[in-house]
Amino acid sequence: MIPGADEYDVDVAVDAAAVERLRSVTPADVDPAPELSFARNVFLPLTTACRYTCTYCTYYDVPGEASLMSPEEVRETCRMGAKAGCTEALFTFGDDPDDRYTAVHERLAEWGHDSVHSYLREACDIALEEGLLPHSNPGDQTREQMELVADVNASMGVMLETTAEVRAHGGPRAKSPGQRLATIRTAGELGVPFTTGLLVGIGEDWTDRAESLLAIRDLHERYGHVQEVIVQPVVANERWRGDTPALDALRRVTAMARVALPEEVSVQVPPNLAPVRDLLDCGIDDLGGVSPVTDDYINPDYAWPALRELEAIAEEAGVPLRERLPVHERFVPGWLSPAILDALEGEDEAGARYRAVLGD
Ligand SMILES: O=c1nc2n(C[C@H](O)[C@H](O)[C@H](O)CO)c3cc(O)ccc3cc-2c(=O)[nH]1
Ligand SMILES: C[C@H]1O[C@@H](n2cnc3c(N)ncnc32)[C@H](O)[C@@H]1O
Numbered sequence: 508m509i510p511g512a513d514e515y516d517v518d519v520a521v522d523a524a525a526v527e528r529l530r531s532v533t534p535a536d537v538d539p540a541p542e543l544s545f546a547r548n549v550f551l552p553l554t555t556a557c558r559y560t561c562t563y564c565t566y567y568d569v570p571g572e573a574s575l576m577s578p579e580e581v582r583e584t585c586r587m588g589a590k591a592g593c594t595e596a597l598f599t600f601g602d603d604p605d606d607r608y609t610a611v612h613e614r615l616a617e618w619g620h621d622s623v624h625s626y627l628r629e630a631c632d633i634a635l636e637e638g639l640l641p642h643s644n645p646g647d648q649t650r651e652q653m654e655l656v657a658d659v660n661a662s663m664g665v666m667l668e669t670t671a672e673v674r675a676h677g678g679p680r681a682k683s684p685g686q687r688l689a690t691i692r693t694a695g696e697l698g699v700p701f702t703t704g705l706l707v708g709i710g711e712d713w714t715d716r717a718e719s720l721l722a723i724r725d726l727h728e729r730y731g732h733v734q735e736v737i738v739q740p741v742v743a744n745e746r747w748r749g750d751t752p753a754l755d756a757l758r759r760v761t762a763m764a765r766v767a768l769p770e771e772v773s774v775q776v777p778p779n780l781a782p783v784r785d786l787l788d789c790g791i792d793d794l795g796g797v798s799p800v801t802d803d804y805i806n807p808d809y810a811w812p813a814l815r816e817l818e819a820i821a822e823e824a825g826v827p828l829r830e831r832l833p834v835h836e837r838f839v840p841g842w843l844s845p846a847i848l849d850a851l852e853g854e855d856e857a858g859a860r861y862r863a864v865l866g867d
């Protein structure tokens with residue numbers, strides 16, 4: 508039984524025999540992908556306040572020190588991104604800050620918001636006005652929270668990380684695998700194209716990795732909404748002095764992701780955190796969002812490779828490098844809200860920029 512599954516009423520069916528079969532997959536069992544895709548984004552860390560205290564994370568600030576990006580800063584960053592040819596505004600930040608962050612809540616109230624989600628909606632509107640398509644990953648979301656922002660996002664996401672109960676999530680306020688699966692299910696119910704993934708090396712074992720991939724597959728089979736699964740190694744920082752996954756392990760879990768998931772689901776590896784060149788034969792077909800203008804605020808010590816480097820990686824793999832939007836092309840017919848479709852069809856510069864990426 509997956510921890511928290513009962514509490515959040517998720518009936519994800521993971522068959523023990525399928526876990527055993529997936530565990531035995533190796534890179535020799537997968538074919539290399541025919542192309543590599545990526546998106547150009549700007550990273551907008553709306554707030555560093557977070558209800559959790561994951562032990563691998565340097566992103567969150569303690570109450571009293573947490574920051575909140577202002578609407579003006581959001582607009583400025585988006586404008587800069589659009590000018591640099593980006594298509595995606597990546598909003599990813601602390602999970603639903605709790606009541607200990609009084610200063611954050613007071614500031615939000617001054618700006619007319621009673622929650623971070625209410626503010627996120629305004630921020631997504633700003634991004635659309637400035638010519639970027641929002642992709643929000645605010646961590647766990649309730650159905651009510653996701654409903655509040657779904658129609659102003661091209662796609663959304665949350666890392667499942669793992670279905671296991673791990674010490675790295677521990678402490679009094681811990682992430683629950685059941686809650687994360689419930690978030691992924693809610694996205695399916697609401698028809699939101701979705702990104703999720705594994706965080707590798709936080710204390711999970713091979714059975715947990717296989718189970719996590721099969722849980723994602725199960726939810727995707729029900730709703731068809733998973734666009735990509737990220738295989739992300741945990742990386743060292745001043746809070747995480749623990750181990751990081753060895754290359755062998757990363758190669759094997761990447762191949763397992765490729766075998767576990769149907770072909771239409773991309774397998775993404777972040778080129779600033781993982782040795783992508785050594786994973787090209789393990790089935791990856793996507794390099795995720797890469798920013799020409801902002802840092803990776805979650806892992807600030809790990810710089811984005813330049814576009815030139817992505818081109819060199821694709822060349823080494825002998826496949827074309829293709830730019831994509833934050834929502835994968837197959838979701839454009841039928842899945843997008845009027846606000847996002849309007850942006851894609853707009854007669855302005857942004858519309859032309861999106862359509863150029865789509866190849867229309
Ligand atoms: O720059 C990053 N982008 C992350 N992204 C963004 C991703 O690179 C792109 O935004 C998506 O591929 C959409 O284009 C995530 C998106 C999600 O929905 C869920 C998790 C992540 C994790 C990261 C991350 O750690 N760093
Ligand atoms: C956006 C995602 O970034 C991941 N994240 C947080 N800290 C680290 C780290 N040290 N290394 C790699 N990924 C990390 C979390 O899994 C989160 O969901």
Ligand code: SF4
Pocket residue numbers: 557558559560561564565566567600601602646
């Ligand atoms: S990984 Fe996300 S949920 Fe965990 S402490 Fe960092 S910001 Fe919070």
